[in-house]
Amino acid sequence: MKKLTLILIIALWAGVLSASAQCCDSKVAELTSTEVTLAEQATGAGVKAYYFHATRRCVTCQAVEKVTKEALKEHYGDQVAFLSIDREEDSENPLLEKYKVNGQTLLIVSGDKVKNLTNDAFLNARTNPDKFKAKLKSTIDSMK
Template sequence: MKQLALILLMTLGSGILSTNAQCCNPKMAELANKQTTASEQADQTDVKAYYFHATRRCATCQAVEKVTKEALKEYYGEQVKFQSINREKDSKNPLLEKYKVSGQTLLIVKGDQVENLTNTAFLNARTKPEKLKAKLKATIDSMN
């Protein structure tokens, strides 16, 4: 019984020391703050394109995704991240709530700036893709 108590005490003591060393070490705390700040800054400076859609998609829905991907790659290479999100399969995705998405939606986001290009996308993706591409470029360029 004494051995068990001693083992528990030693385990508890080493855990406290370990936690204290990580928590109170100024260099570790500074490094952690720098990493957090860098990722927060990246989120604020990176432009992202989100396309929310349903499982069953019409030709226009598919064209919106295709033309958007093409435009982003053509104009920005890998600089602007594109994410296609199936609202039905990924119904718990926090972006749905964050951007109050309930239907097919194309958003361009940089930090707190959010541009909804859904109407332009659905009006032009199939019949005038160059118009959608131009709108995407103008929107993203205005955010940079």
């Protein structure tokens, strides 16, 4: 009986984790692989922010994109390129393989340097956006 209870608890826990990893509705800007390649070429060797997401996104996923865009605009104007990439709609995007992306991911890239800010973004974009903006700024400043 204890084993059955433990198995049910584990199954329930796995279900909750799986459901929380899925994201909800949103309207998404669509970018093709060609548009991403052109954007990469246009920005040259400068710092870039890539936000990879699913087609359906929850409010936290949307907040990560919104707060990242706000912070980049506030601190850098148009000096830091931002690309939001729907990895389901644009599954052939070469950046997915290049950066080994398979889930919601926020990367700051400058040349060969890559910083993954996904955890900071998802922990703070909704609840403490100023903290996340400060982390984003310090990361980009350290990569220039």
